[in-house]
Amino acid sequence: MEFRCIDECSQCCIEREYYPSKKFGKIGVLILPEEKERIEKLSKTNGLKIKIVPRIGISEDKNSGPTKILAYQLMGIEKNGNTCPFLDTDSGDKSPHGGFPCKIYKDRPLACMTYPLIEIEPITFDQKCKFCKEHGTADQNINSEMESLLKIKEKMNTNASFIWRFATKIGEQEDQGILESGWILEE
Ligand code: SF4
Ligand code: SF4
Numbered sequence: 001m002e003f004r005c006i007d008e009c010s011q012c013c014i015e016r017e018y019y020p021s022k023k024f025g026k027i028g029v030l031i032l033p034e035e036k037e038r039i040e041k042l043s044k045t046n047g048l049k050i051k052i053v054p055r056i057g058i059s060e061d062k063n064s065g066p067t068k069i070l071a072y073q074l075m076g077i078e079k080n081g082n083t084c085p086f087l088d089t090d091s092g093d094k095s096p097h098g099g100f101p102c103k104i105y106k107d108r109p110l111a112c113m114t115y116p117l118i119e120i121e122p123i124t125f126d127q128k129c130k131f132c133k134e135h136g137t138a139d140q141n142i143n144s145e146m147e148s149l150l151k152i153k154e155k156m157n158t159n160a161s162f163i164w165r166f167a168t169k170i171g172e173q174e175d176q177g178i179l180e181s182g183w184i185l186e187e
Helices: 033-045 110-114 130-135 143-156 173-178
Strands: 029-031 052-059 068-074 117-119 162-168 181-185
Touching: 029 033, 029 052, 029 110, 033 052, 033 068, 068 143, 110 143, 117 143
Parallel strands: none
Antiparallel strands: 029 068, 052 068, 052 162, 162 181
16 A cells, blocks of 8 residues: 555644643654754744744753753644644645645655654554554555654664653643643653
8 A cells, every 4th residue: 555645634734642641741743953953944934933842851860850852842833732833724725635735845854754654663654644544554655754764763762771751731721730841751
C-alpha cells in the first residue's frame, strides 16, 4: 500500500494530543535544537507569533534539573493547544491533496517530514492519522519519512542518566485542574 494523504485532510497540523499522559498537557510539534533558530526566523519572515517551549531534557544529576535540552516543541495557537501557527487556514489556498497548506512546507520541521511514521523496525504508523485509520499501514512512498525519522532518532539518542519531560499546562478547559507545568523527571 502506498502512503498518500487523505483528500482535504489537515488533521495532523491541527489536532494536538496529551502526551505521555494528560497531566503533561498537550504537546507541540517536535523541534530539534538545531532547527529552533531557523523556525523562529521563518515565523518572523511570515509575520507570525510562535511559542516554542522545551520538550525533553537530560542530566547526570537527579537534583540539578535538565542541563541539556534534546528537543523543543512548537505550540499550537488555540487555547486548547491545537492548530500549528504555520498552517494557512485563511488564504483559501489548498495543499496538493486539498488540505490547508503549510506556510513553510519546504522548510518544515523534521518531525512534520516524518509523520505519520513513528517507528521503522517494524514500520509503524500513528493510528491517529486519517490515512492510517482507513488503511492501517503503508510500505510504499515513505522513503523521505523514514529518512527524517532516522535523523530525529540519531539526534535524540542519549546515554544520559536522567531524562526530563516538560509539562506544557496546555489543554482543554475541563482538564485545567490536572495539568502540570515545567520539568518532570521520567520514572
Ligand atoms: S498525514 Fe495523515 S492526518 Fe496528516 S494530513 Fe495526511 S492523512 Fe491527514
Ligand atoms: S509546520 Fe507545517 S507541516 Fe508542520 S505542523 Fe505546522 S503547518 Fe503542519
